[in-house]
Amino acid sequence: MKKIFEITICIAICCAFNSRKEKKPDIADIAVRGWTILTDRPEEINKAINSAKQYGINHLQLSHTIIMDLREVKNPAKQEQINLLINKAHNANIKEVNVWDHALYNLDYYPTNFKTGPDSSIDLDNPEFWIWFKQDYRNMMALIPNVDGLVLTFIETGARAELQYSQKLKDKGEKIAAVVDAVAMVVCEELGKKLYIRTFAYNDSEYRAIIGCISHIKSSKIILMMKETPHDFFLTHPNDKFAGTIDRPTIIEFDTGNEFNGQGVIANTWPQYVLNRWRDFRSRKNIIGYVARTDRFGNTSVINRPSEILLYALKRYTEDTTVTDEMIYDEFISSTYGKQASLWLKPAFKSAFDIVTSSLYTLGTNTANHSSLDFDPYPSSYSRHVSGKWMDPPVVFVKHDVNRNFHYWKDIVQHIAPARFKMPGKQLQDDAPYVFKKKWVTADEQMNEKFLGYMLTEKKYGVKTATMALANVEKARPYMDAGKYNDVYNTFYRTLITARLYEAVTKAYFGYRIYARNKSFRTKTLINIIRQGLTDIRVIAREMEKYNQSYPIGQWDWKNDRKFALVYYQKIAVDGWPEYGGVVFDEKR
Numbered sequence: 402m403k404k405i406f407e408i409t410i411c412i413a414i415c416c417a418f419n420s421r422k423e424k425k426p427d428i429a430d431i432a433v434r435g436w437t438i439l440t441d442r443p444e445e446i447n448k449a450i451n452s453a454k455q456y457g458i459n460h461l462q463l464s465h466t467i468i469m470d471l472r473e474v475k476n477p478a479k480q481e482q483i484n485l486l487i488n489k490a491h492n493a494n495i496k497e498v499n500v501w502d503h504a505l506y507n508l509d510y511y512p513t514n515f516k517t518g519p520d521s522s523i524d525l526d527n528p529e530f531w532i533w534f535k536q537d538y539r540n541m542m543a544l545i546p547n548v549d550g551l552v553l554t555f556i557e558t559g560a561r562a563e564l565q566y567s568q569k570l571k572d573k574g575e576k577i578a579a580v581v582d583a584v585a586m587v588v589c590e591e592l593g594k595k596l597y598i599r600t601f602a603y604n605d606s607e608y609r610a611i612i613g614c615i616s617h618i619k620s621s622k623i624i625l626m627m628k629e630t631p632h633d634f635f636l637t638h639p640n641d642k643f644a645g646t647i648d649r650p651t652i653i654e655f656d657t658g659n660e661f662n663g664q665g666v667i668a669n670t671w672p673q674y675v676l677n678r679w680r681d682f683r684s685r686k687n688i689i690g691y692v693a694r695t696d697r698f699g700n701t702s703v704i705n706r707p708s709e710i711l712l713y714a715l716k717r718y719t720e721d722t723t724v725t726d727e728m729i730y731d732e733f734i735s736s737t738y739g740k741q742a743s744l745w746l747k748p749a750f751k752s753a754f755d756i757v758t759s760s761l762y763t764l765g766t767n768t769a770n771h772s773s774l775d776f777d778p779y780p781s782s783y784s785r786h787v788s789g790k791w792m793d794p795p796v797v798f799v800k801h802d803v804n805r806n807f808h809y810w811k812d813i814v815q816h817i818a819p820a821r822f823k824m825p826g827k828q829l830q831d832d833a834p835y836v837f838k839k840k841w842v843t844a845d846e847q848m849n850e851k852f853l854g855y856m857l858t859e860k861k862y863g864v865k866t867a868t869m870a871l872a873n874v875e876k877a878r879p880y881m882d883a884g885k886y887n888d889v890y891n892t893f894y895r896t897l898i899t900a901r902l903y904e905a906v907t908k909a910y911f912g913y914r915i916y917a918r919n920k921s922f923r924t925k926t927l928i929n930i931i932r933q934g935l936t937d938i939r940v941i942a943r944e945m946e947k948y949n950q951s952y953p954i955g956q957w958d959w960k961n962d963r964k965f966a967l968v969y970y971q972k973i974a975v976d977g978w979p980e981y982g983g984v985v986f987d988e989k990r
Contacts, residue, residue, distance in 0.1 A: 431683075431719050433652045433690025435460030435497075436712075440955070441467045445702040446486065449695045450493050452704050456716045460690070461490050462552050464501040466698055471502040471551065472510065474544045487547045499550040499595065504580050507559035518566025525567040525576060531583055538587040542594075550595025551588055552626060555581050556611060557601060574610065578617035585620035597626045597652065600643075603832055604632075604790060608643055615647060625651040626692065629678050630791075634660055635767050636758055637788040637797065640678055645685030653682045657703055657711040658694040658955075661786075662761060664701050664772050665708040666952055666959045667896040668753035668870070672714035672733070673726035679718050691715060697772075701955035707750065707892050709737075738881055738889070745877035749870040749893060755801065756870065759863035760900040763856055763907075764813050765797035772957040774902065774965045776910050777980075783818035784829035801862040803855050810841035816852040817911070820845050821980060848914040850927055856911060857930070860904035867897040891950050895959060898948075902941045906966050908934025913973045917981035928990070935974055935988055938966045 434457050438449050446467075453461065463486060474480045483500060490498045508516065508523070515523050515530040523530060542548070555562070555577055562580045563573035570576045581598060588596045598615075602608045608631070615625070625647060630638035634656035645651055655678070659669045682688050693715055696702040703709045710733045717724045717732070730750060734743040761769040766787050770779040789795030789809025797813075798806050807813050814823070814836075823829060824844040825837060836842055871893045878886050912931040915922050945963040952959055977983035 431690050432650075433460045433497075433692065434458055434716075434719060435462060435652065435690065435692035437462040437464050437654070437692050437694045438467060438696065439465035439658065439694060440696045440698050440700070440702065441482075442700055445696060445700055445704075447489075448702050448704040450486075450490050450495070453490075453493055453495050456712060457719075459496045460692060461495045461498045462501065462692060463487075463498070464552070468500050469503060470506060471500065471538070471541045472506060474500075474541055480544050483545050484547065487545065491547065497549040497595065498547075499552050499597065500545065500548055501554070502551045502584075503554045503558040504584060505558055505560040505562050505565075511560070523560065523565040525562075525565050525579060526569050534583055535587050538584060539591070542588065542592060548594070550597065551584070552597045552599060553581065553584060554599045554601065555614075556599075572613075574614035575617050577614045578619075581623065582619050585618075585623055589620060589622040595624065596620075596622065597624045599626045599654070600628075602632060603785065612643065612647060615649070623649065624689075625649050626654055627651055628654045629656070629682070632790075633786065634662075635786060635788060636662055636674065636754070637762060637765050637767070639788075639791050640681050642791075644682060645687045647687065649687060650689045651687045652690045652692055653679070653688060655679075655691055655693040655711075655715065657708070657715070658697040658701065659708065660694075660697050660771055660956070661767055661769060662757050662772065663896075663899070664697040664953070664955050664957050665703050665706055666701065666772070666892075666954075666957060667899050668750070668756065668892055669703075669708040670710050670750035671754040672710050672729040674754060675711050675714040676718055676724075676726055676729065679715060680722075683718075683722070691719070696955065697957070698955035699953065701953040706953075707889055709733075710750065738877070738885055741880035742877040745873045745880075746889065749873040749877075749889075752866050752870045753896070756863050756867045756896055756900055759801040759859045759866070760903045763817060764803070764807055764859065765799050766809065766813060768817075774906060774962040776906065776969075777819060780822045780828045783814050783822045784827075784832045787814060787833070789813075790833055799855075799859065801859040803858050803862075805855075808841075810836050810839075812852075815842045816847045816849065817856070818842070819914070819980065820847075846914065846918055848911055848918075849922075850915060850924065853907075853911050853915060853927075853930070856907055857904070860900070860907050863900040864897070864904050867893070867900040871897050887950075891952065895952060898941060898945060899959070899962070901937070902945075902962060902966055905934050905937035905941055906969055909938060909973055910934075910969050913978070913984075913986055914981060916986055917978070917984040931973070931986055932988055935970055935986070938970050942967055 436449060436458050438446055468483060474483055487498045511523060515527060518524045562577045565576060567576060570579055585596050588594050600611050602611055627641055627644040631641050644653060659665060663669050693712055703712060713733045714729050717729060730747050731743060734746050738746055768776060768782045787809055795809040796806055797809060823842045830837060874890050874893045908930050912927055912934060915927055916931060942963040945960055972978040973986050974988045977985040
């Protein structure tokens with residue numbers, strides 16, 4: 402029987418595979434207990450490394466702003482940094498330290514004499530290229546001799562292997578596999594180090610192509626690393642259905658840094674979500690461990706912040722599969738903030754999932770740009786990131802006081818996506834072409850008061866829930882250390898301000914789109930909604946401007962959301978929004 406997915410029962414979407422348990426793993430099966438550090442801030446890196454022992458971490462990945470490509474170690478300063486971090490991690494008893502890599506690099510990295518294929522592509526049939534390629538890896542690995550392995554992204558890299566020339570390698574999968582095997586020959590066979598390969602795809606057909614590619618890989622020593630969700634890390638996505646089904650050891654990549662969900666700047670305290678995913682993956686054949694991201698750049702490390710509870714959840718369930726969500730909340734909050742404080746902090750922490758999925762998400766799908774407020778012009782919210790891409794049927798039941806089913810395409814995208822994002826030839830057609838074939842969307846403006854009502858009901862729920870959460874935090878103050886209270890209070894204060902800002906901008910922006918359709922849509926109710934949204938934008942923007950507490954800044958700078966909101970205000974009430982006919986909403990009428 403096909404499932405209807407519900408976003409507020411924290412990942413009923415995660416349990417679709419519990420019925421096919423091949424084994425009951427215990428901690429002995431979990432060979433890899435890992436963290437990934439993305440930031441290059443020394444103090445943030447040190448926090449993670451120094452905390453690793455208490456979490457039983459035996460595997461560390463250095464990535465993103467530290468190192469994305471192995472070739473970076475040719476820079477003496479980068480080489481020194483990486484070697485220092487490897488040694489520091491080893492000295493902290495982290496057994497295995499890996500660095501990230503991507504292959505192939507951009508075409509201009511490779512000698513001209515190998516680029517003799519069409520359009521100056523690399524001739525993969527030239528044996529001299531592979532001799533050079535493997536020697537290059539030997540040379541780079543020699544610069545960081547104590548590294549224990551590589552984490553290789555082999556899909557959608559600079560010079561895409563599948564686009565290079567070959568007559569011998571008959572399909573794209575064989576070309577990619579040839580690159581992976583060449584790296585494995587050096588890293589695994591010659592140097593005796595680990596090689597993890599990361600999968601990445603935009604849709605099911607691309608996943609099938611990746612699986613086909615993996616079937617061509619000859620090396621038996623390669624370990625897979627697959628994300629908890631298909632494509633990217635969204636709270637409303639189902640689990641990656643392919644993870645554990647490929648006959649290779651596999652580790653699961655968790656985003657406890659919450660790239661799309663607030664990056665720890667706002668409350669990301671939902672161990673039940675993590676447990677439901679990890680519970681499913683641990684039951685699958687071939688899963689040998691996990692690796693969790695500890696930050697999203699800058700000073701956003703979750704260590705010593707409320708969202709550290711996510712790392713704790715992974716640790717505890719790895720140790721003991723009988724642990725429950727309630728136990729995680731009680732243990733973490735009591736040990737970190739005090740038993741008396743937990744009476745009030747626990748309900749606040751438990752509300753975070755519903756707050757974020759009713760604020761940064763709209764009717765079951767993410768409408769933020771890597772946590773930033775950006776309803777328009779960010780097209781991915783209406784195509785690439787739509788959770789319905791991975792569901793059959795693509796239906797979500799939204800609680801949040803809305804309490805009804807929505808079809809992701811016919812209902813949600815059809816109404817909330819700007820018309821120009823639903824046109825053939827745009828991102829939506831690339832990512833979900835079947836949406837056009839099935840005529841689930843039309844390339845015209847469909848935003849209306851009915852759907853605005855659903856959206857505002859949800860946003861109001863988010864504000865109400867965030868208000869109650871902050872009130873609970875305030876009640877915990879007498880029982881908490883002043884510094885810890887300040888951190889928790891400000892996390893939930895920023896959460897409330899974020900929920901209020903999303904509600905205000907939803908009123909103004911989505912209301913304006915209806916208003917701009919033509920005069921027949923300009924009801925008194927709509928006009929009042931838009932007016933209230935514009936007023937609230939200015940009020941909240943002033944509050945954010947006056948906010949003088951420090952806060953984590955990574956990929957997302959929380960205060961910049963006020964700037965985006967004020968740009969919307971300017972386009973709606975002053976200049977007119979060009980993409981919507983330049984109509985100006987008269988705020989005083």
